[in-house]
Amino acid sequence: xxxxxxxxxxxxxxxxxxxxxxxxxxxxxxxxxxxxxxxxxxxxxxxxxxxxxxxxxxxxxxxxxxxxxxxxxxxxxxxxxxxxxxxxxxxxxxxxxxxxxxxxxxxxxxxxxxxxxxxxxxxxxxxxxxxx
Numbered sequence: 838x839x840x841x842x843x844x845x846x847x848x849x850x851x852x853x854x855x856x857x858x859x860x861x862x863x864x865x866x867x868x869x870x871x872x873x874x875x876x877x878x879x880x881x882x883x884x885x886x887x888x889x890x891x892x893x894x895x896x897x898x899x900x901x902x903x904x905x906x907x908x909x910x911x912x913x914x915x916x917x918x919x920x921x922x923x924x925x926x927x928x929x930x931x932x933x934x935x936x937x938x939x940x941x942x943x944x945x946x947x948x949x950x951x952x953x954x955x956x957x958x959x960x961x962x963x964x965x966x967x968x969x
Contacts, residue, residue: 899938
């Protein structure tokens with residue numbers, strides 16, 4: 838085998854290895870990003886959607902007994918609801934206030950206590966849209 842031919846094969850092999858390394862680095866970078874973004878993009882189960890719609894409807898009713906029974910039946914805590922649930926694109930406390938449900942909004946606000954914006958910035962929200 839001539840030196841020129843051997844040199845071309847080695848150059849081709851080096852180029853292939855460089856492409857392989859670049860692809861491997863790109864995949865190693867993309868996999869963690871996908872791992873964090875896929876759960877938020879995942880479809881909501883019918884049970885979860887029903888639970889969230891029921892909680893939103895109970896929150897806007899301003900009937901504390903109804904709200905308490907709904908949250909209890911789905912084993913949800915007020916603080917979790919206050920921090921993570923959005924109804925029709927609005928956080929649940931504002932949603933309740935917008936519908937005149939002051940008792941529900943006050944209860945959810947009390948459940949949070951003193952939480953700063955920094956504490957809630959990283960929390961993933963669950964949004965459900967429904968017709969009122």
